[in-house]
Amino acid sequence: MLDFDKLDKTIHEKGRLSIMTLLATKPSWPFQDLKAELKMSDGNLVTHLRTLHQGGYVAVTKAMLDRPQTSYSLTEKGRAAFQDYLRVLEQIVKAGKS
């Protein structure tokens, strides 16, 4: 019997899951690229990123290039949590099919 409580509630929300997925594909994502890819409003994206940052899943880097740029990346804790989340999801789907 699967325990759905095993699903990480911080990630188990479509917006935050999308952010975590993108962050898992590259070492770092500038804010504007995340926004363009996810088609989220600034406020919505900032709120989700703040939640993930407070959970210790996302690291923030600020750099001065042509203009100030804020980039985001997964922390070790975030990467491990995302992998665990994927495993639980796969178990749920397999259990439903068996």
Next chain:
Amino acid sequence: MNEQERAEEHLKTIRRLMERATIYRAISAPTALVGGALSLVASFLTADGIPKRTQSNDSTNFFVWFWLLVLLLTAATNTFIIVLGARRRNEPVFSASMKAAFIALAPAFIVGGVSTLGGITAGADWDPSDSFQLGVTWAMLYGVGLLATSHFAPRSLTMLGWAFLLSGVAGTFGGSLLFRISPDFPDRGVALFMALTFGLFHLIYAACAWPRKGTAPEL
């Protein structure tokens, strides 16, 4: 929606986003803008230049070297933009995506290079209709090259590939027909073909793919 359906939906979201995130645009919009503009200028200049020079033996070299210069300038622009983009994203210039794009494009470009060698070495045997055929061959091979990147390219680049390939096919058959109707067609025909394909198609692509940016708010 039960938990299993939700899990399936989330897995689909993850897969879709991961596929989208690994998309690589081998031809950037600024590169297409530069390439398209240079092609239009080159088409305009060669439209008059080739007929004048067909009397001498260097007509072939003029056409081929002129377009090789356009390719060189466009490739230099693309390299510059790739390096800038990689620095901005704090990523290596020779990323895995770039290598994949390079490998996908290589066969078509090698064949294109070999076809072009024929143009360089033909000398006095070169006929103006050969320039048209070479231009059509370049277009088809370029289209094939772009289509070879389609499994990780954005839709606009795949469409550009099809546009070049189909234009090349149309040019092959349409050109042969026009040669019979008008013996003077090849001189201006190749310039028109190059302007429509390498010029106009790239400009349309640049307009569709041009990046739109803003500023990042604070967390």
